[in-house]
Amino acid sequence: MISPQWELNALNEISKPLIAWRRSLDTYTFPEPVLIKIVSMMNADLGAISLLGEDLTMSSVAIHGVKDLSDPTWLNETVAKAVVESGHSLIITDAFSAEVPDSVVKGVYQEGFRAFICTPLKVDQRIIGVIALGWRTVQEFEQYHLTFIETAGDMLGVCFHNAQLITAHQTNEVELRRVCKAAIEAQEAERKRLARELHDEVGQAITAILLRLKAMQDETDLELIKDRLNGLRYLTGQTLEEVRRLSMDLRPTVLDDLGLVSAIRWYVDECSSRTGLKVNFLLRNITERLPEEVEIVLYRAVQEGLTNIIRHAEAKHVQIELELQRNTVLLTICDDGKGMKLSSEYNGLGLIGMQERVKLIGGQHNINSQPGQGVMISITLPI
Numbered sequence: 001m002i003s004p005q006w007e008l009n010a011l012n013e014i015s016k017p018l019i020a021w022r023r024s025l026d027t028y029t030f031p032e033p034v035l036i037k038i039v040s041m042m043n044a045d046l047g048a049i050s051l052l053g054e055d056l057t058m059s060s061v062a063i064h065g066v067k068d069l070s071d072p073t074w075l076n077e078t079v080a081k082a083v084v085e086s087g088h089s090l091i092i093t094d095a096f097s098a099e100v101p102d103s104v105v106k107g108v109y110q111e112g113f114r115a116f117i118c119t120p121l122k123v124d125q126r127i128i129g130v131i132a133l134g135w136r137t138v139q140e141f142e143q144y145h146l147t148f149i150e151t152a153g154d155m156l157g158v159c160f161h162n163a164q165l166i167t168a169h170q171t172n173e174v175e176l177r178r179v180c181k182a183a184i185e186a187q188e189a190e191r192k193r194l195a196r197e198l199h200d201e202v203g204q205a206i207t208a209i210l211l212r213l214k215a216m217q218d219e220t221d222l223e224l225i226k227d228r229l230n231g232l233r234y235l236t237g238q239t240l241e242e243v244r245r246l247s248m249d250l251r252p253t254v255l256d257d258l259g260l261v262s263a264i265r266w267y268v269d270e271c272s273s274r275t276g277l278k279v280n281f282l283l284r285n286i287t288e289r290l291p292e293e294v295e296i297v298l299y300r301a302v303q304e305g306l307t308n309i310i311r312h313a314e315a316k317h318v319q320i321e322l323e324l325q326r327n328t329v330l331l332t333i334c335d336d337g338k339g340m341k342l343s344s345e346y347n348g349l350g351l352i353g354m355q356e357r358v359k360l361i362g363g364q365h366n367i368n369s370q371p372g373q374g375v376m377i378s379i380t381l382p383i
Contacts, residue, residue, distance in 0.1 A: 009041075030159055031062035038152055039065050039133065042145065046113065046134035050080050051160065052127060058084070061129075074111060078104045079118045080130045087127060089119040089150060094138045108134070115139035119150050121157035128157055197246060205239040245270075252299070260295040261286060261322070264302050268320065271306050277318060279306070284323040294381050297357045298322070298331050304354050305333040305377050313337025313375065324383075333377040339369045354379075 031049050039047035046065045050058040058076035082104050083090050093115050095108045108116050113134040121129040131153050212232055219225050247253075255263035261283060268279045289295070302320060309315050315337030323330045351367070358365040363381035 030163075031156075032064065034152075034156065035062045035064045035131070038131070038149070042117075042133055042149070043135075044133040045136050046132070048075055048132045048134075049121075049129065049156065050076050050132070051121075051129035052084060058130070065134075075132060079108065079116060079132055083118045083120055083130050084127055087120065089117065089146070089153075091141065091146065092116040093140060112136060117141070117146070117149055119153040121153050121160060123157045123161040128160055131156060194246060197242075201242045202239055202246075205235060205242070209235055209239070255295065255299055259289045260298055263295075263299050264320070264322070267299075267303060267306070271310065275310050277306075277310060278316060279318045279320065282319065282321045284321070286322060286324045286329070290329060291383060293361055294329060294383060297361060297363070297381060298329070298379070300357060301331055301354050301377070301379055302333065304351070308351070309333075309335045309337060309375075313339075315374065327383050329381050329383055331377075331379040331381075334374060336374045339371050339373045339375055341369075341371055 035047045035049055038044075044065060047063070048060055049062040050060045053059055058080045060076065079090060090104070092105070092108060095105050095114050095116070108114075111134075114137055115135040116132065118130050118132040120127045121131060131149070133149065209232060212228060212235075216225060216228055219228070252263050252266065254266050265281060268281050271277060272279050290298075305320075306318065309318055313335050315335035318333065318335045321330070321332040323332075355365045358379055358381065361381060363379060366378045367375065368378075369375040
């Protein structure tokens with residue numbers, strides 16, 4: 001009855017730091033205290049935990065027991081690599097007589113070890129890392145020792161997987177806060193722009209109309225009244241066009257009535273006539289209306305792309321391509337402007353809004369640019 005009791009005590013000991021971690025959820029505080037417990041229970045000279053990265057290379061996250069082991073590369077490239085490739089635990093009771101690959105034996109022995117146990121960390125039969133124990137002397141392992149270390153490996157695998165999920169959740173939460181903050185700032189910036197245009201353009205025009213109407217109240221000269229009415233009619237027409245332009249910026253009726261293609265053509269013509277920018281719009285394989293949410297996202301992307309080009313790119317030519325490819329639609333916007341150096345900080349408020357709209361309907365958004373080589377925005381949306 002000694003063996004089962006030892007195993008139960010050992011599992012209870014390594015559970016303590018795991019329980020403490022679950023209470024705090026401080027992502028990676030558990031590997032070292034758990035490793036210390038395992039090394040102590042197994043009377044090992046070395047303990048190490050390594051994780052398998054996305055590039056399939058091993059990296060150590062905890063080492064305990066050997067003070068002069070400054071470089072764990074040999075462990076990751078020999079013992080850990082052999083376990084990951086086989087998918088099973090590796091047990092070496094004596095490196096001199098072990099029936100294992102020469103590279104493993106050589107690595108173990110050169111570091112002064114005679115015995116080794118290395119077992120995978122698994123999540124749903126998927127290997128995410130290994131835990132390794134080493135001894136300076138020959139060892140005779142009992143079955144309960146092996147059961148304990150493999151059970152510990154399974155426990156650690158689940159904990160590492162949960163820690164990765166927590167980290168991803170925390171990262172997503174931070175990103176969500178950033179995006180929400182940027183969206184609010186973009187919304188406020190747009191409201192500020194509209195308020196300024198309404199005040200400066202429409203407000204001043206209506207004030208001028210009121211003043212001219214007031215000046216005509218006591219006027220008796222019919223020719224003068226007729227002349228001033230013509231001026232008022234022209235000013236009212238300009239004001240109406242300005243209100244219509246602001247309304248179209250908010251939500252073009254042509255998008256609802258005639259669809260995406262007509263809306264883009266209208267917006268391209270409006271931008272070209274207003275700024276002199278030469279815009280070439282190419283259409284491929286689109287003969288019918290796209291889903292409403294797809295049309296809105298693509299129209300806003302064109303709107304934001306041209307706005308950024310006009311404001312910042314100093315470009316002379318722009319090419320917009322809209323193409324239907326099986327069950328996806330591809331939008332590409334290219335300019336010959338000054339370009340920019342891409343970094344994690346390059347996203348302005350408008351681009352952040354564009355990216356989030358694309359993500360919300362399961363699309364992909366990419367920006368390629370180099371200083372002096374223009375910018376290419378590509379958006380792919382599922383239909």
